Amino acid sequence: MKNNVTKQKVVDAASSLFFQKGFHGTSVRDIADRASVNVSLISYYFKGKQGLLEYAVTNYYEAYLEKIEESLEKTEGDSAICRLNELIFTIIHYKQMHHQLTCFIQRELSLDSVFVREMTVTYLAKENYYLKELFQETIGGSIGQDEKRYLFMQLKGMLITPYILLSDWKDQIVGEYAHEQFVKKYTKSIQKWIEFNTNISMERKNK
Amino acid sequence: MKNNVTKQKVVDAASSLFFQKGFHGTSVRDIADRASVNVSLISYYFKGKQGLLEYAVTNYYEAYLEKIEESLEKTEGDSAICRLNELIFTIIHYKQMHHQLTCFIQRELSLDSVFVREMTVTYLAKENYYLKELFQETIGGSIGQDEKRYLFMQLKGMLITPYILLSDWKDQIVGEYAHEQFVKKYTKSIQKWIEFNTNISMERKNK
DNA sequence: ATTTTTGTCGATAATTGATTAAAGGATTTA
DNA sequence: TAAATCCTTTAATCAATTATCGACAAAAAT
Numbered sequence: 001m002k003n004n005v006t007k008q009k010v011v012d013a014a015s016s017l018f019f020q021k022g023f024h025g026t027s028v029r030d031i032a033d034r035a036s037v038n039v040s041l042i043s044y045y046f047k048g049k050q051g052l053l054e055y056a057v058t059n060y061y062e063a064y065l066e067k068i069e070e071s072l073e074k075t076e077g078d079s080a081i082c083r084l085n086e087l088i089f090t091i092i093h094y095k096q097m098h099h100q101l102t103c104f105i106q107r108e109l110s111l112d113s114v115f116v117r118e119m120t121v122t123y124l125a126k127e128n129y130y131l132k133e134l135f136q137e138t139i140g141g142s143i144g145q146d147e148k149r150y151l152f153m154q155l156k157g158m159l160i161t162p163y164i165l166l167s168d169w170k171d172q173i174v175g176e177y178a179h180e181q182f183v184k185k186y187t188k189s190i191q192k193w194i195e196f197n198t199n200i201s202m203e204r205k206n207k
Numbered sequence: 208m209k210n211n212v213t214k215q216k217v218v219d220a221a222s223s224l225f226f227q228k229g230f231h232g233t234s235v236r237d238i239a240d241r242a243s244v245n246v247s248l249i250s251y252y253f254k255g256k257q258g259l260l261e262y263a264v265t266n267y268y269e270a271y272l273e274k275i276e277e278s279l280e281k282t283e284g285d286s287a288i289c290r291l292n293e294l295i296f297t298i299i300h301y302k303q304m305h306h307q308l309t310c311f312i313q314r315e316l317s318l319d320s321v322f323v324r325e326m327t328v329t330y331l332a333k334e335n336y337y338l339k340e341l342f343q344e345t346i347g348g349s350i351g352q353d354e355k356r357y358l359f360m361q362l363k364g365m366l367i368t369p370y371i372l373l374s375d376w377k378d379q380i381v382g383e384y385a386h387e388q389f390v391k392k393y394t395k396s397i398q399k400w401i402e403f404n405t406n407i408s409m410e411r412k413n414k
Numbered sequence: 415a416t417t418t419t420t421g422t423c424g425a426t427a428a429t430t431g432a433t434t435a436a437a438g439g440a441t442t443t444a
Numbered sequence: 445t446a447a448a449t450c451c452t453t454t455a456a457t458c459a460a461t462t463a464t465c466g467a468c469a470a471a472a473a474t
């Protein structure tokens with residue numbers, strides 16, 4: 001079973017190249033070259049370039065949702081804000097561990113294709129549901145529906161910003177523990193934002 | 208001089224397609240078809256597909272920076288926070304008026320190519336400079352350098368979020384004045400965030 | 415031990431995409 | 445009106461990419 005090692009080499013090469021040049025910007029030759037394997041293996045293992053993409057992205061999201069559900073189970077019974085904070089940590093942590101794919105997928109998601117639509121209904125809908133549910137509960141019902149929507153958008157924005165403005169902070173992520181450091185600090189900065197917004201919400205309720 | 212009308216048709220078609228399918232995902236034929244012109248005109252007017260891209264993006268950024276500089280001149284002498292608020296309004300407004308190109312460029316900017324690097328040094332460096340300058344002044348010197356960096360990243364994130372999470376809010380932007388509505392509301396939500404963070408900063412200074 | 419399955423390679427077919435050359439209209443300028 | 449410039453079309457070329465085929469070796473199963 002030398003199968004797995006070659007297959008993984010291809011996936012790794014593809015992830016890295018998709019990240020650099022985008023899906024349409026990289027050819028199967030590029031991928032095969034970087035992985036030091038023959039071009040035809042890509043068709044052999046994945047039924048072509050599109051298949052390779054689907055394989056990589058599906059894997060990414062399966063594991064992602066698993067982490068999210070794990071986090072939610074672990075914190076069951078805790079206060080909403082605690083659970084939300086933990087969830088955010090989990091999300092940022094996962095994204096950071098796979099930052100190349102994260103960035104690539106985020107980029108590709110803003111395109112208009114059947115594949116994107118499939119991913120959206122299959123995975124993103126769930127992610128959105130979990131997040132929204134918890135956010136609603138945390139923020140309470142004291143602010144307007146409209147305002148809440150904008151806040152939620154801001155939150156979602158914060159969860160993806162580092163992987164879009166990569167060039168702005170990648171110089172900070174060097175060295176052994178840099179990733180963990182970043183996850184901690186960035187998570188904290190989001191949590192501070194949440195705390196502020198729940199306070200706002202409390203104040204209004206009390207008066 | 209029927210030149211301009213055809214040229215513009217091509218640019219419009221290209222913008223729309225680049226937005227939907229990305230640069231590498233759209234062929235010159237697609238563009239020509241949508242613009243109802245002959246394929247070779249693209250080479251004739253823009254020296255090829257790459258040239259068309261450069262033309263569109265350069266135009267976008269030239270006008271963008273002009274708006275920014277205009278805004279800064281207009282508010283000269285006002286308080287930092289006022290100027291920042293006005294600048295943010297200007298930026299969101301411009302982006303909203305060209306949301307397809309905004310989204311497309313934002314996406315393309317996370318790629319690794321010589322073109323992207325050129326755009327970065329030519330235009331984004333300036334944008335970043337103006338924004339950072341004003342942000343520093345607004346937020347004051349009372350919080351740590353590190354913390355400030357994260358806040359600045361959050362701010363920049365807020366300025367691009369709507370154009371990455373397009374699918375999340377595009378259903379809200381329907382009807383005649385929807386764009387203006389959105390600009391107003393979204394700008395306000397960012398301004399609220401700024402206000403909060405300057406207060407934080409003040410409090411610490413006072414104690 | 416031999417048959418079957420699995421993994422790998424080189425070559426190539428088939429498709430698609432970008433660019434150019436040449437020439438005919440149209441429009442402006444002299 | 446003639447010349448020059450600009451716009452547009454047709455057709456062809458050039459380049460690159462993906463997918464597939466057939467051969468071949470290694471490993472597993474019988």
